[in-house]
Amino acid sequence: MDLLNAFVALSNFVLIPAIAYGSQLAIGALGVTMVYGILRFSNFAHGDTMAFGTMATIIATWGLQSMGVSLGPLPTALLAIPVGIAACAALVLATDRVVFRFYRAQKVVPVILVIVSIGVMFIYNGITRIILGPDDQRFADGERFIISARDFKEMTGLEEGLAIRTTQGITLVTAVIVVALLFWFLNRTRTGKSMRAYSDNEDLALLSGIDPERVVRVTWLIVAALATIAGVLYGLDKSYKPFTYFQLLLPIFAAAIVGGLGSPLGAIAGGFVIAFSEVAITYAWKKVLEYSLPESLAPEGLVQLLSTDYKFAVSFVILVIVLLFRPTGLFRGKAV
Amino acid sequence: MTDRLRAVSLFALVALLILGTGVLQSWNSALLILNMGLVSALMALGVNLQWGFAGLFNVGVMGFVALGGLAVVLTSMPPVGAAWQAGGLRILAGLALGAASVVAAVLAWRRTSGKMRGWIVAAILLVGFFLYRAVFDAGVEAVEAVDAATSGYLGGLGLPVLLAWPVGGLLAAGAAWIIGKTALGLRSDYLAIATLGIAEIVIAILKNEDWMARGVKNVNGLPRPVPYEIDLQADPAFVERAAGFGLDPTTASTLWVKAGYALLFTVVLVIVLILAQLALKSPWGRMMRAIRDNETAARAMGKNVTGRHLQVFILGSAICGIAGAMMTTLDGQLTPTSYQPLRYTFLIWVMVIVGGSGNNLGAVLGGFFIWFAWVQVEPLGQAIMGLVTSGMAEGELKRHLLDSVQHMRLLTMGVILLLVLRFSPRGLLPER
Numbered sequence: 001m002d003l004l005n006a007f008v009a010l011s012n013f014v015l016i017p018a019i020a021y022g023s024q025l026a027i028g029a030l031g032v033t034m035v036y037g038i039l040r041f042s043n044f045a046h047g048d049t050m051a052f053g054t055m056a057t058i059i060a061t062w063g064l065q066s067m068g069v070s071l072g073p074l075p076t077a078l079l080a081i082p083v084g085i086a087a088c089a090a091l092v093l094a095t096d097r098v099v100f101r102f103y104r105a106q107k108v109v110p111v112i113l114v115i116v117s118i119g120v121m122f123i124y125n126g127i128t129r130i131i132l133g134p135d136d137q138r139f140a141d142g143e144r145f146i147i148s149a150r151d152f153k154e155m156t157g158l159e160e161g162l163a164i165r166t167t168q169g170i171t172l173v174t175a176v177i178v179v180a181l182l183f184w185f186l187n188r189t190r191t192g193k194s195m196r197a198y199s200d201n202e203d204l205a206l207l208s209g210i211d212p213e214r215v216v217r218v219t220w221l222i223v224a225a226l227a228t229i230a231g232v233l234y235g236l237d238k239s240y241k242p243f244t245y246f247q248l249l250l251p252i253f254a255a256a257i258v259g260g261l262g263s264p265l266g267a268i269a270g271g272f273v274i275a276f277s278e279v280a281i282t283y284a285w286k287k288v289l290e291y292s293l294p295e296s297l298a299p300e301g302l303v304q305l306l307s308t309d310y311k312f313a314v315s316f317v318i319l320v321i322v323l324l325f326r327p328t329g330l331f332r333g334k335a336v
Numbered sequence: 337m338t339d340r341l342r343a344v345s346l347f348a349l350v351a352l353l354i355l356g357t358g359v360l361q362s363w364n365s366a367l368l369i370l371n372m373g374l375v376s377a378l379m380a381l382g383v384n385l386q387w388g389f390a391g392l393f394n395v396g397v398m399g400f401v402a403l404g405g406l407a408v409v410l411t412s413m414p415p416v417g418a419a420w421q422a423g424g425l426r427i428l429a430g431l432a433l434g435a436a437s438v439v440a441a442v443l444a445w446r447r448t449s450g451k452m453r454g455w456i457v458a459a460i461l462l463v464g465f466f467l468y469r470a471v472f473d474a475g476v477e478a479v480e481a482v483d484a485a486t487s488g489y490l491g492g493l494g495l496p497v498l499l500a501w502p503v504g505g506l507l508a509a510g511a512a513w514i515i516g517k518t519a520l521g522l523r524s525d526y527l528a529i530a531t532l533g534i535a536e537i538v539i540a541i542l543k544n545e546d547w548m549a550r551g552v553k554n555v556n557g558l559p560r561p562v563p564y565e566i567d568l569q570a571d572p573a574f575v576e577r578a579a580g581f582g583l584d585p586t587t588a589s590t591l592w593v594k595a596g597y598a599l600l601f602t603v604v605l606v607i608v609l610i611l612a613q614l615a616l617k618s619p620w621g622r623m624m625r626a627i628r629d630n631e632t633a634a635r636a637m638g639k640n641v642t643g644r645h646l647q648v649f650i651l652g653s654a655i656c657g658i659a660g661a662m663m664t665t666l667d668g669q670l671t672p673t674s675y676q677p678l679r680y681t682f683l684i685w686v687m688v689i690v691g692g693s694g695n696n697l698g699a700v701l702g703g704f705f706i707w708f709a710w711v712q713v714e715p716l717g718q719a720i721m722g723l724v725t726s727g728m729a730e731g732e733l734k735r736h737l738l739d740s741v742q743h744m745r746l747l748t749m750g751v752i753l754l755l756v757l758r759f760s761p762r763g764l765l766p767e768r
Contacts, residue, residue, distance in 0.1 A: 122750030316533035
């Protein structure tokens, strides 16, 4: 038995990747839940909004790199994020003006807005692929590791290595800052309060003189920022490919629904629930068990519950379980 | 313009477009568009049954289409005897164990109550899972080791391929029953996310379970319901007849084969269309629409809303399964990587919305029209882009612009969908 090594192996292969992935999902789910809370529909174009914002950031990163600008050990993309957010905000605001506003004025049923968002999804998808193409793009530069597995072994003398990638560290730090800013904004500022009021009760908010169009505009701005940040973090950590972003729609929606649609706190909790279950169920536990169990009990197989290709199945099963037993999600979201 | 005249003229327009393709490009591509148009129309009919009749928001069409494709392999490929001997029964036993433990868990949930209920169910599922893996995994390993390069799977039943079409419908219906039992009755956008997830899972299973249909290694050379081109070209009588029309044997044989498929597909489409029309005009169809328009009122009238939803969900999915089986038969191979949600789920939705949800003829029209646009946007875009860039110097930008044309179709589909939703929300042929 060697619990210390077991814990290091566990952190290296499960905890750290799941925390990073969970933060990315949480920021993505926050975007979905904001649209749901204020505009009252499930935005199927969210994955492609993330892809678009990331694409704009990548292009800006290349521009910076060609000018010789860099952040030293940090990825240059962090500098380019504001450009990405601006481009993404321009796109979603234009979309809202041209597409969504018309239906909002008509007060159509939410499912029509979902279908409209499918049309928007096609368009974003086409734009992203036309500008940058459908292929993989790697745009991370700077130091690869905060601690590499070898350094960790030398430092501690343990058998197991613990690697923390720079992108994982950045993801966590950024996520904390973004979430803190968002909650400060929603709870402390006048605009944030008017947004929460609008989300709680539209008619009352209108009666008290809140300008709905302004609320909607601010919402889209925040959604664009969240989507771009989530997309860039995911792209830095893994790699950028438009189709992968489209597929992220499922775990992101699962996170938002598990937490309770319309509840920002729920979106964050949901993101981590989904990420931890995905990583834990698709991880081969052999190594950790070998360290933590007495030798006679050591497992023979890989002790992998499901192959990694079934990670969608994990988000899906959690989603269904939550929907069946607690339909409004863990944090009592709204039901439109 | 009366409804009838409008329908006739729009269908005539689509016919003209396809004939135009034949005259301007080639009859082979015209027949190809026609065949896939027929399949698309069938899928659109299935979605229309769910959305147009009952207002169910199913975005898992791709999964049911893929299950139809799987049915072709399972029905029509010859069985691989060595693989069956190696571990076929073991796999079946494993699957049976898995199914039995799920059933046991559901029963335990229904029969017991109190605090221990959750733990009992969890324990049954956990034990069941490990039993299933213990029996199943060894079987899979044995089967996949059998001649991995050419087979490595159990094969099918070796039955005629036409039988695979109804089997595809049954397979999709079975999956729809399981999904409907759990997800129907949820709110519309929850159902959408649930079906989206199911479709991804079906594709993941197809890609990974090599013992079933070879996974990403694909199953090639599926049997065909029509003669092979080579055989036709070797047949002197056929060559002579082709020469009578002034065609060379190669072109004539490809046209003949495609026309054969077109005939088979038309028969299926006409049967399903007639049934769907009868259903729409029957008391059942009126009840469906009543439920769609006001669930609460329909429930107050004593209609079993959940039951009817389950029924129509299964029927619509079965139609998508049949269409999927037909498509895989046409392709002659099952390639799980080719299933993309944009193409097999959302494009079908564009067809239904553009054609006119709630109108069967509209769905068929949308199927043909959108499929035609999907195919022809690319050459059209290429021509336009070629014209635009003709004055530009050779270089990176020009190459990029010419490359980007292939993604134009996604953009076009989005624009068409949004335009129709905005200016003609009831579609080309509105529901009466």
